[in-house]
Amino acid sequence: MRIGELAAQAGVSRDTVRFYERIGLLEGRRQANGYRDFPPETVTWLHYVRTAQTLGFTLAEIAQHGAQLRDAPDGAEALSALLRDKIRIIDERMAELASLRADLDARVGTGCPLRG
Template sequence: MLIGELAAATGMSRDTLRFYERRGLITGERRPNGYRDFPPETVPWLQYVRTAQALGFTLAEIRQVGEELRGAPDSAERLSALFEEKLRIVEARMEELAAVRGELLERVGAGCPLG
């Protein structure tokens, strides 16, 4: 599948696909004419990448997880563990943001300097 075909199949731009390739998320073999040739399983993988990004995973995390999960017999359990770990991080960040929100609410209209 050429990069243009992959872009059409995923709704992603060619630049995005090239970026993902530079980051090691996808790989395509070079044809003799220099064109990239991506395997068909790249399409569902890229859908996974987009979903994982929406869930707060970084591209580095997605690349690492992808390497871990490919062909792993216990991938569902490992994926659930990763989700639980990400959930803990999100909840901790929410607590931090709630504390910042509280501080801001106290200062609204108080004319309190930042010191």
Template sequence: MRIGEPAAQAGMTRDTIRFYEKVGLVAGRRPANGYRGFPPETVAWLHHVRTARTLGFPPAEIARHGEKPNDAPDAAEALSALLEEKVQVADARMAELTARVGTGCPLRATGQAGRS
């Protein structure tokens, strides 16, 4: 498939797919005609990438969990594990924020306010 087909089927732009190719999330092939070609399973992978991005996963983190279209987690268990990891990170951030409530500006406490 040329780049326009997976882009249309996945509901994203060609530029987005080019970006994902640049960062290593998808791999296109360039035959003799010079056009990018993508295997059909790329569409399912792009749907996975799009969902993961919507849920807050950066491209590097998505790549860590699967670097090829065939690596996309299709089982609910695999997706649940990824989401649980994201929830743990969010919980840790919330605990840190909660601990700081009422402590005032951390810059003022160290005498750094107003300095540039």
């Protein structure tokens, strides 16, 4: 898959793909003519990148996830472990939001919410 198709399928720009390759978030194989060539699962990897970004990881951290995956003896289990870790973070984030929500809820309608 060339860069244009990957970009379209993953919903990012070509420049973003090149940028991601530069910072090590994407592996760079090449065709004989110099064009980048990506395997289909790169699309899924980019979706994972967006997910992790949503959870507040920096691209550098996400690149490390990728490196861990490549080094793991069992790739599938390693990724499952990463995902379980993301789920834990989601649960934490939801708990934070719930407490923030309760806090805001308590302030709404009080005489002066800013001072509460």
